[in-house]
Structures are given as structure tokens and as C-alpha cells.
Amino acid sequence: MQNQKLKAILIDIITPDTTPEEAQSRMEELENLTNTFGGVVVVKAMQKRGMPDYDTYIGKGKLDEIIEIGKAKCVEVIIVNNILKPRQSYAIEERLEKSGMKIWDRIDLILKIFDKHAKTSEAKLQIELAGIEHMGPRIFGMGLDLMRQEGRVGVRSGQGESNIEIMKRHLRTRKQNILKKLEDYEKIRKLHRDRRKRQNLKTAAIVGYTNAGKSSLLNAMTNKGAYVADQLFATLSTRVGKLYIQPKNEEEGKYTHGQEILISDTIGFIQDLPPSLIQAFKSTLAETIEADMILHVIDVTDPHIHKKIEVVEDILNQIGVGDSPKIYVFNKIDLSVRNLPEEPDANEYRGIVKAAKMAPKNLGWEEKERVEREKTKEIKTPKDPLHEIKAKYLHHRPVFVSAMEKANLDELTQVISKFL
Ligand SMILES: Nc1nc2c(ncn2[C@@H]2O[C@H](COP(=O)(O)OP(=O)(O)OP(=O)(O)O)[C@@H](O)[C@H]2O)c(=O)[nH]1
Ligand SMILES: [Mg+2]
Structure with missing residues (x-):
């Protein structure tokens, strides 16, 4: 068939x-x-x-x-x-x-x-929990609906309501069971984390919008063999790989004593994720929450790059790690630069860009003068989109890499090592 x-x-x-x-x-x-x-x-x-x-x-x-x-x-x-x-x-x-x-x-x-996509039993439980959270209000609504029907079609009074009660009770019990099992998983995870802390192992968590190339980056840096696919939410559980860092001594130009750090890859983010869903994945996200630093992976060719960065930052705030040390890793630089997005134009609709274009005139500069200043680089109009991105996110130590071609990973490793 x-x-x-x-x-x-x-x-x-x-x-x-x-x-x-x-x-x-x-x-x-x-x-x-x-x-x-x-x-x-x-x-x-x-x-x-x-x-x-x-x-x-x-x-x-x-x-x-x-x-x-x-x-x-x-x-x-x-x-x-x-x-x-x-x-x-x-x-x-x-x-x-x-x-x-x-x-x-x-x-x-x-x-x-x-x-x-769920492969592990933990992920399956988390999804079931999120499903119950999402369905809950609807079942409550169904109660109202059945009561309405009772009046209309004359079902024996109380019948609909008690069925709803049974269903609600069933879901409550199931939810309790799931939460308990998830707690057990979390305990095991915590033991692992505590052991790493005792060994003084540093941890970096990869986060980012879904399909940005997070699992690809984990693989490129650690040979972990995480599942990679050109689809949304390919990854639903956490994987941890080991990266061996040999920091360079800047003065002597020699590599100094090496250090091992653990890198974790986890579920991707997307806009409008409801808090109940994030809550259900709390134990999966725990690795991120507890990490010493965050690697925010961004698809540099995405036409909505700035919006997606915002979405990820929002979710990081929601899970309480908005202020953790962070490196922005712009991925997929191997793809043609022609595909790179221009400056964000969303503001155009709000008249901001228009106002900016008018600014020289409003400030009393003549157009000729503006062109002169532009020529002498007093006003710089950068044309290179990578340059624009770098300038915009400079405070997040932007690094440009290709996970697929393993390009520029050395620079990333050096930035991570300086950080830790
Ligand atoms: N050209 C190019 N493609 C890449 C690069 N890194 C990842 N990809 C592709 O992008 C797609 C998504 O990669 P993944 O590593 O699965 O992305 P992810 O962020 O883990 O995605 P989810 O787990 O679904 O959230 C795959 O088709 C990868 O082959 C890169 O550096 N260059
Ligand atoms: Mg993935």
C-alpha cells in the first residue's frame, strides 16, 4: 500500500x-x-x-x-x-x-x-505529561459541553459529569505517576552532575533554535554521533560528549596543559512554546540549566536570524539562565554568502528605518555632506552581512563556524577555553 x-x-x-x-x-x-x-x-x-x-x-x-x-x-x-x-x-x-x-x-x-521522534522512555514520559497539561483544560471544557448536551438531548442527569470526573481523576493519577518517574530520572542525572563537579569537569551546554545545527556541532566537536536531520525537533533528549581543550599560551605561542570539558546537546527551541511544555522538559533541560556556560548555535543563513535569536533568549530567560555566560556560535558559514540575510527590515513597517534615513537631514546635514562623510568612513555603511552580525552581537563573542565542514572549530575551542 x-x-x-x-x-x-x-x-x-x-x-x-x-x-x-x-x-x-x-x-x-x-x-x-x-x-x-x-x-x-x-x-x-x-x-x-x-x-x-x-x-x-x-x-x-x-x-x-x-x-x-x-x-x-x-x-x-x-x-x-x-x-x-x-x-x-x-x-x-x-x-x-x-x-x-x-x-x-x-x-x-x-x-x-x-x-x-521520541526515542528514550524519559522523552516519552515528558511528552505524555505535556499532552496531559495541554488536554486538561479541554477535558474540563468537555464537562461543560456534556452538561449542555444533557439539557438538550435529555441524558440522565449527572451521567456526563461523573464520566468527566472519572477521566479527570484518571489523568491526575497518571500525571502523578509520570512526575514521580521523571523525578527518578532526574535523580540519576543529578548523581552524574555531582560526580562531574567533584572531578572538577567544566560543562558547556549547546542551545539554539530547532534545526540550527546543534547536534552537528556536538558531533563535529566530540565525535559523539548524535542524530542529525534536516527536520524540526530531530533531537528530544540530552547527549553529552567530551571535548579535549589545549589552550594556547599567548605569550609563548605554545599549547599549555590540556583540559577536558563536557558539551551537551539538547532539544531545540521554537517560537510560542507554551510554558507547560518547557516545564515538562525540565529534566532534559537541566543539563543546560546547570552548565558553566552556554553555546548558542545560530543558523547564519536564516532569513529570520534576529527574531530567532530573540526567541531563544526569551526561553533561556524562562528557564532561568538568561544571564549565564554565553558564546554565540554562527553556524553554516559554508553555505553561499549570497544566502545571507540583509539587515533586519521588520522595523521598516514601524517607520523606524524611514526615520533613520531622514536623520541626517533632520540633523541639519545636507545629503552631499552625508555622502562625503560616508566616503571618509566617518559614517560607515557596512555591506558585509557577517560584519553586520558580528557588530550587532559583539558582546556575545560571536564565532563563525561550519559544523558540517568542521571549519573554524579551533577558534571556537580557543574562545571556550578562555572563557572557562
Ligand atoms: N551546510 C551546512 N549544513 C549544516 C551545518 N550544520 C548542520 N547542517 C544541517 O542542518 C540540518 C540540521 O542539523 P542538526 O544538527 O540536526 O540541527 P539541530 O539544531 O540539532 O536540530 P534539532 O535537533 O532538530 O533541533 C541538517 O540537515 C544538517 O546537515 C553546516 O555547518 N553547514
Ligand atoms: Mg539536534
Whole structure:
């Protein structure tokens, strides 16, 4: 039998504070996630709205239109690029009745990818926990829904409610069991960490947006053999490899006594990760939380590089390591420089760039004078995108590498060694 791909329709709304660029990139990422799950996108629908519809997320008319298209194209699932409120997923489900289609939100999709990729039993438990956290409010909502139905179809009073109670109790017990098992894993991990501390081993944690090349970097630096793939969330558990550093004595130019450090690679980040999901992966992220320093890996060819750096920094703040010592590792420099992004243009929409262009005039400089100053390098207009990136993130000791071609890893090793 042919391996059929899951057919999906993606929907999103564009609120007034979203730029067309942001909307586009959010949609691209959802498509990427859908493909990673093994789905194929049939239709992408965006609707401009002040805020999501209270019941159906997008407008009811638009939703009905999409359902009709879905039926005609044998679509199996509609995916909303946001976190749906329980009442929204119910209202949409009600409209989807008999169409054979399901409704997922962004978190459902991410959880399904996690589920598919999870290899260790710890990762599986963490995903189940995240699933319970995500489903919980919906089950509570189902209680309301069944009670409503009771009134309508005359189900014996109390029946629906008690079934919901049973389900809630079941989930509560399951959650307790999972938390206990995860605690056991965490204890073992802690023993390992304590041993390393006693041996005075330093640790560096690799973090970064999903698909930035974190596992590739771990492999390039330590020969660990972590799983690498061109898909989102290829890694869901933590791996630790050993790096032997021979720092160079600057005065004599000779290598001095070497040192071993441990490097860990873990799950990648993505925008709009809900805190409950991060919480569920706490024990996996513990290696990062306890590390002596952080290597933030960034795909230098990513058109949304600055936004993604922000997302990662946000999550690092959420897990309490925003202020840890950090090195920015810009990866994939082997790819053509032509692919490199220009300066961020998101501000263009907010008039900031425009204002900046007007600044010389507003400051009383004539255009001629500006050109002169530019020539004499008083005002520098850097053209090299790597230069721009370096200047922007100078305080994070940027290093440019290629994990794939093992280029510039010596420099990275030296920067790490100076740091520790
Ligand atoms: N050209 C090029 N490709 C790279 C480089 N490093 C990684 N890649 C590719 O980028 C893709 C993602 O690499 P991974 O190492 O799996 O990325 P990751 O950050 O671990 O991703 P997740 O675990 O999914 O979050 C793979 O297809 C790699 O072959 C590099 O230096 N140059
Ligand atoms: Mg990985």
C-alpha cells in the first residue's frame, strides 16, 4: 500500500500588530512543522482580524468556506497556528462533524512531532505529561459541553459529569505517576552532575533554535554521533560528549596543559512554546540549566536570524539562565554568502528605518555632506552581512563556524577555553 501523506489546511489570523513578513514567516514555519510530521499542506489561509473569533478562531463564514474546500480536496486535518481555547476547539469540532476532518492547534502538532521522534522512555514520559497539561483544560471544557448536551438531548442527569470526573481523576493519577518517574530520572542525572563537579569537569551546554545545527556541532566537536536531520525537533533528549581543550599560551605561542570539558546537546527551541511544555522538559533541560556556560548555535543563513535569536533568549530567560555566560556560535558559514540575510527590515513597517534615513537631514546635514562623510568612513555603511552580525552581537563573542565542514572549530575551542 502506498504511504499516503496526511493532507492539511493551515489557518492563521493577521492581527494589526503583525507585519506581513512576520505573518509569512509564521506560516512558513507551520508548513515546515507539518512537513516534519509527514503531512502535506493543501491550502494556507490567512485572515485579517482585530482579534481571534471568540468561538471559531477565524470568522465563521471563513471557516465554513475552508471546510467546504477541505471536503472537496479530501483534507484530513485543519491546523490553527496558535493555541486554541477549549471552547474554540469544541466550536470548530462541532462544525467539522461528519466532514471527517480533525482540528489541531500548533501545540497539538508539535506534540505529535515530539511523539514521533521520541526515542528514550524519559522523552516519552515528558511528552505524555505535556499532552496531559495541554488536554486538561479541554477535558474540563468537555464537562461543560456534556452538561449542555444533557439539557438538550435529555441524558440522565449527572451521567456526563461523573464520566468527566472519572477521566479527570484518571489523568491526575497518571500525571502523578509520570512526575514521580521523571523525578527518578532526574535523580540519576543529578548523581552524574555531582560526580562531574567533584572531578572538577567544566560543562558547556549547546542551545539554539530547532534545526540550527546543534547536534552537528556536538558531533563535529566530540565525535559523539548524535542524530542529525534536516527536520524540526530531530533531537528530544540530552547527549553529552567530551571535548579535549589545549589552550594556547599567548605569550609563548605554545599549547599549555590540556583540559577536558563536557558539551551537551539538547532539544531545540521554537517560537510560542507554551510554558507547560518547557516545564515538562525540565529534566532534559537541566543539563543546560546547570552548565558553566552556554553555546548558542545560530543558523547564519536564516532569513529570520534576529527574531530567532530573540526567541531563544526569551526561553533561556524562562528557564532561568538568561544571564549565564554565553558564546554565540554562527553556524553554516559554508553555505553561499549570497544566502545571507540583509539587515533586519521588520522595523521598516514601524517607520523606524524611514526615520533613520531622514536623520541626517533632520540633523541639519545636507545629503552631499552625508555622502562625503560616508566616503571618509566617518559614517560607515557596512555591506558585509557577517560584519553586520558580528557588530550587532559583539558582546556575545560571536564565532563563525561550519559544523558540517568542521571549519573554524579551533577558534571556537580557543574562545571556550578562555572563557572557562
Ligand atoms: N551546510 C551546512 N549544513 C549544516 C551545518 N550544520 C548542520 N547542517 C544541517 O542542518 C540540518 C540540521 O542539523 P542538526 O544538527 O540536526 O540541527 P539541530 O539544531 O540539532 O536540530 P534539532 O535537533 O532538530 O533541533 C541538517 O540537515 C544538517 O546537515 C553546516 O555547518 N553547514
Ligand atoms: Mg539536534
